[in-house]
Amino acid sequence: MKGENMQVISSKDNEFVKHVKKLKEKKYREINQEFIIEGIKLVKEAIEEKANIKNIIICDNCEDSGIIPKNLMYEIAKYNCIYVTENILKTMSDVNAPQGILAIISMNNKNNEIDYSQDIIVALDDIQDPGNLGTILRTVDSVGLNQILVSKGTADCYNPKVVRSTMGAIFRIKIIECENLEQTLKETQKNNFKIVVSSLQTKNSLYDINFDKKVIIIGNEANGVEPQIQKIADEKIKIPMLGKTESLNASVATGVILYEYVRQKTTIDDKKTV
Numbered sequence: 001m002k003g004e005n006m007q008v009i010s011s012k013d014n015e016f017v018k019h020v021k022k023l024k025e026k027k028y029r030e031i032n033q034e035f036i037i038e039g040i041k042l043v044k045e046a047i048e049e050k051a052n053i054k055n056i057i058i059c060d061n062c063e064d065s066g067i068i069p070k071n072l073m074y075e076i077a078k079y080n081c082i083y084v085t086e087n088i089l090k091t092m093s094d095v096n097a098p099q100g101i102l103a104i105i106s107m108n109n110k111n112n113e114i115d116y117s118q119d120i121i122v123a124l125d126d127i128q129d130p131g132n133l134g135t136i137l138r139t140v141d142s143v144g145l146n147q148i149l150v151s152k153g154t155a156d157c158y159n160p161k162v163v164r165s166t167m168g169a170i171f172r173i174k175i176i177e178c179e180n181l182e183q184t185l186k187e188t189q190k191n192n193f194k195i196v197v198s199s200l201q202t203k204n205s206l207y208d209i210n211f212d213k214k215v216i217i218i219g220n221e222a223n224g225v226e227p228q229i230q231k232i233a234d235e236k237i238k239i240p241m242l243g244k245t246e247s248l249n250a251s252v253a254t255g256v257i258l259y260e261y262v263r264q265k266t267t268i269d270d271k272k273t274v
Contacts, residue, residue: 008060009084012091016082020057020092020104026156033107035158036092037170039099040068045168047075052106056081059089059100067100076101094160107158112176114184115147116191120211120261123149125181125229126220127250130155134165135251136218141169143258148173149215151181182228188215194234197225198253200246202236209237211261221250 009017022028023036034054037046046053056076060083062068068076089098114121122140127133133155140148150157157175166173178184185195196209197217217233219225230236239248239256248256 007083009082009088012088014088017084017088017092020102023104024094024160026159029107029156029158034104035107035163036094036102036160037105037163038093038095038102038160039164040072040101042163042168043076043101043103044072046103046105046171047072047079049168049171051171052108053079054104054106055079057089057092057102057104058083059086059098060084061086062100065100079103095164108174111174114149114176114188114191115174116188116193118145118147119213119265120145120258121147121149121188121193121215122254122258123151123178123181123185123215123217124154125151125217125225126153126223127218128155128221129250130159130161131165132221132249132251133157133159134162134167136254137162137166137173137175138169139251139255139258141166141172143262146172146174147176149176149178149181149184151178153220182226182232185215185217185229185232189232189234195229195232196235196237197230197233198238198257199225199230199236200238202238204235204237206237206239206257206260209235211264216254216257218250218254 020036023032023034029035037043043056056079058081089100092102122145124136127136137148137157155162163170189195193213193215195217196214198219217225217229239253
């Protein structure tokens with residue numbers, strides 16, 4: 001909780017303020033291995049998931065206004081809290097109506113090893129839209145997976161819009177950035193995983209494959225999966241369409257594919273309990 005003598009930052013020229021604002025830039029995030037989260041829900045999720053929180057930044061009038069729940073304020077007080085004026089917080093914020101609270105989180109990139117104990121692995125091949133990327137991370141989390149492979153050309157997973165779109169999944173998913181996605185996929189094949197890509201040129205339906213030890217490739221929104229990755233694929237599938245639309249948005253397609261995996265897994269688990 002804020003003490004009576006707590007200093008409140010009010011200058012835009014303050015070095016800490018400059019640091020926070022520069023974290024909106026991808027290159028600066030990568031150099032410092034930090035990113036910003038914003039809003040009551042995300043800060044609460046970060047605390048619950050024991051994320052590496054470096055600082056929590058609070059608008060100086062938030063406690064008096066009651067915007068932030070008291071029980072959350074007690075938890076926040078355990079961290080290094082920095083108070084700023086409302087005007088300064090607005091310059092740090094990436095949204096039109098800030099809730100008065102941000103936090104700086106250390107990236108968790110120390111362990112880049114793939115977990116081969118999972119049934120399936122999702123790999124992203126140059127996904128560009130931050131909203132799509134955040135929604136995909138959220139969907140991956142929702143089906144019980146704990147990691148994702150991303151190509152070098154994929155949008156930055158720590159972009160503020162991506163982070164907001166994940167709705168907290170960013171703290172539960174290990175993001176494995178691949179310098180060379182094709183080589184990484186070949187390594188998964190050596191570990192008995194099969195590469196699955198979507199293709200309009202196949203007759204194989206999504207509902208015909210067995211989701212066991214598979215790497216599911218989600219391709220670029222405009223161009224799909226890269227030709228060199230299609231060449232090394234073990235299986236090609238397509239989502240059946242009843243209308244005239246040929247393809248789905250990348251995040252929607254990911255949801256359809258992953259929830260077929262959920263259907264298969266829950267069906268198998270139900271049979272085991274009978």
